[in-house]
Amino acid sequence: MSVVVIGAGLAGLTAATDLAAAGVETTVLEARDRVGGRTHGIEVAPGAWADAGAAYLGDRHTELHKLLAGLGLSATPTAMWGGSRFALGSGEKTRAGRFPPLNAVALGELFDLLYDLTARVRPDAPWRTPDAAALDTVTAAEWAAGNLRHPDARLFFPLFLGEMMAADPASVSVLHMALYLRSGGGIRYLNAFAGGAQQDRVLGGAHQVAERLAAQLGARIRLNRPVHAIHQQNGRVSVHTGTGEHHHGDAVVVAVPPVLAQAIDYRPGLPAPRATTATGRGCAVKVQIVYREPYWHAHGLSGWSVSATGPLLSTVDDSPPGGDAGVLTGFVTGAEAYRFAALDPAAREAEALHQVAELFPRLPAPVAVHVSDWVNEPYSRGCYAAVFGPGDWSRLGPHLSTPHGRVHWAGTETSTEFFGLMEGAIRSGHRVAAEILSSHETARRKR
Numbered sequence: 001m002s003v004v005v006i007g008a009g010l011a012g013l014t015a016a017t018d019l020a021a022a023g024v025e026t027t028v029l030e031a032r033d034r035v036g037g038r039t040h041g042i043e044v045a046p047g048a049w050a051d052a053g054a055a056y057l058g059d060r061h062t063e064l065h066k067l068l069a070g071l072g073l074s075a076t077p078t079a080m081w082g083g084s085r086f087a088l089g090s091g092e093k094t095r096a097g098r099f100p101p102l103n104a105v106a107l108g109e110l111f112d113l114l115y116d117l118t119a120r121v122r123p124d125a126p127w128r129t130p131d132a133a134a135l136d137t138v139t140a141a142e143w144a145a146g147n148l149r150h151p152d153a154r155l156f157f158p159l160f161l162g163e164m165m166a167a168d169p170a171s172v173s174v175l176h177m178a179l180y181l182r183s184g185g186g187i188r189y190l191n192a193f194a195g196g197a198q199q200d201r202v203l204g205g206a207h208q209v210a211e212r213l214a215a216q217l218g219a220r221i222r223l224n225r226p227v228h229a230i231h232q233q234n235g236r237v238s239v240h241t242g243t244g245e246h247h248h249g250d251a252v253v254v255a256v257p258p259v260l261a262q263a264i265d266y267r268p269g270l271p272a273p274r275a276t277t278a279t280g281r282g283c284a285v286k287v288q289i290v291y292r293e294p295y296w297h298a299h300g301l302s303g304w305s306v307s308a309t310g311p312l313l314s315t316v317d318d319s320p321p322g323g324d325a326g327v328l329t330g331f332v333t334g335a336e337a338y339r340f341a342a343l344d345p346a347a348r349e350a351e352a353l354h355q356v357a358e359l360f361p362r363l364p365a366p367v368a369v370h371v372s373d374w375v376n377e378p379y380s381r382g383c384y385a386a387v388f389g390p391g392d393w394s395r396l397g398p399h400l401s402t403p404h405g406r407v408h409w410a411g412t413e414t415s416t417e418f419f420g421l422m423e424g425a426i427r428s429g430h431r432v433a434a435e436i437l438s439s440h441e442t443a444r445r446k447r
């Protein structure tokens with residue numbers, strides 16, 4: 001049997017690894033000149049790396065942990081000690097811990113409402129949630145306008161959603177918000193560092209997972225091969241790239257984000273779309289400001305900050321362990337990411353440095369600034385993941401992982417477990433490989 005895998009992100013590489021291990025002739029076609037997709041490392045000091053893409057993982061990310069162990073990689077704790085900085089309207093404040101200086105009752109009520117929503121959504125099939133139709137017609141912004149009365153809850157909600165999902169409340173359906181928060185382990189788990197989804201990072205950078213999987217797959221990986229068309233005929237599949245190549249196989253795995261999967265020409269055509277005009281991009285720009293060392297520790301600060309105005313709506317200490325560099329990562333998320341991404345590089349850097357100087361006034365000048373704009377990355381089209389808008393779960397959900405003949409689907413957006421995260425991508429890769437092997441076995445028995 002031969003299989004063509006499209007996309008060398010974690011989903012495609014996991015699927016290819018499982019298929020190759022089962023003796024399947026496997027080819028991976030990747031549009032970019034690198035593997036890893038939404039994981040990407042930048043060298044911030046000689047031999048020291050920071051994550052321009054995905055970074056954090058927790059103990060419930062069991063498939064990622066298994067992969068790390070198998071590849072000789074390990075996790076390192078996210079540093080989170082010292083005070084936090086907040087700029088939430090009434091001047092800047094330093095506080096112990098991460099709870100913002102806002103009305104605690106109002107925030108408690110906001111989280112109670114969100115808990116209720118996440119408890120209601122059906123995690124394996126959100127479109128079958130009893131009141132799915134109602135939840136899927138309302139945006140999170142409309143929900144907030146109708147449910148959040150206290151100004152502090154209204155102020156905090158978009159910041160929370162930006163940090164959790166990189167989503168603008170105006171573009172995400174309530175059903176999707178509920179599913180995302182539930183599939184990631186619930187609000188408490190997703191939002192937590194120690195004991196939660198952001199407890200650890202991959203030592204040396206998450207990009208190494210893809211690079212090591214790719215090294216094992218060797219010549220099966222073909223870079224710079226954007227796929228334009230997938231045709232099924234006479235029990236075979238042919239895959240056509242922008243470089244004029246044609247690859248043939250018994251099956252295909254499409255492991256690219258839904259908006260990009262939708263742009264491929266399928267013959268015969270798909271029975272249902274992979275994305276609609278309501279499907280948005282997660283919008284995040286990561287700004288990494290590199291210092292010789294994490295100077296904020298000497299001031300009793302953790303590097304964590306939350307601001308009501310951009311560009312950097314939150315910052316976190318992403319310094320590599322070992323003291324080679326201090327890295328403050330700023331997250332520009334939600335609607336603010338679109339504004340910031342449209343600026344020229346000098347203006348982006350100036351705005352980011354101005355804000356950091358206000359939040360952390362006594363830092364020396366940085367040695368480098370790296371801006372990673374995922375909003376305009378042609379082969380990601382947003383991050384952390386696709387943002388399903390009103391109607392999307394009802395329309396797309398039932399078909400997301402259902403094969404179209406010999407075309408099978410993977411990618412973090414096809415996983416209702418840990419949707420949008422590395423863990424979801426890896427689980428989808430295992431799922432699709434098992435699906436292909438099992439359908440091949442069934443066909444063999446029938447012969």
Ligand SMILES: Cc1cc2nc3c(=O)[nH]c(=O)nc-3n(C[C@H](O)[C@H](O)[C@H](O)COP(=O)(O)OP(=O)(O)OC[C@H]3O[C@@H](n4cnc5c(N)ncnc54)[C@H](O)[C@@H]3O)c2cc1C
Pocket residue numbers: 006007008009010011012029030031032035036037038039052053054055056057225226227228255256257260284286374379380382383384385410411412413420421422423425
């Ligand atoms: C800034 C940022 C922060 C994040 N933070 C976290 C985090 O802390 N923790 C976490 O778990 N997750 C995080 N994520 C999400 C995580 O990166 C993704 O969920 C995961 O990497 C998705 O993997 P994937 O294989 O499904 O898709 P991708 O990584 O997008 O892989 C798809 C691949 O397909 C390729 N491709 C696209 N179109 C074509 C085509 N037509 N032909 C051929 N190839 C194509 C792409 O180049 C890409 O390599 C973050 C992402 C970003 C960008």
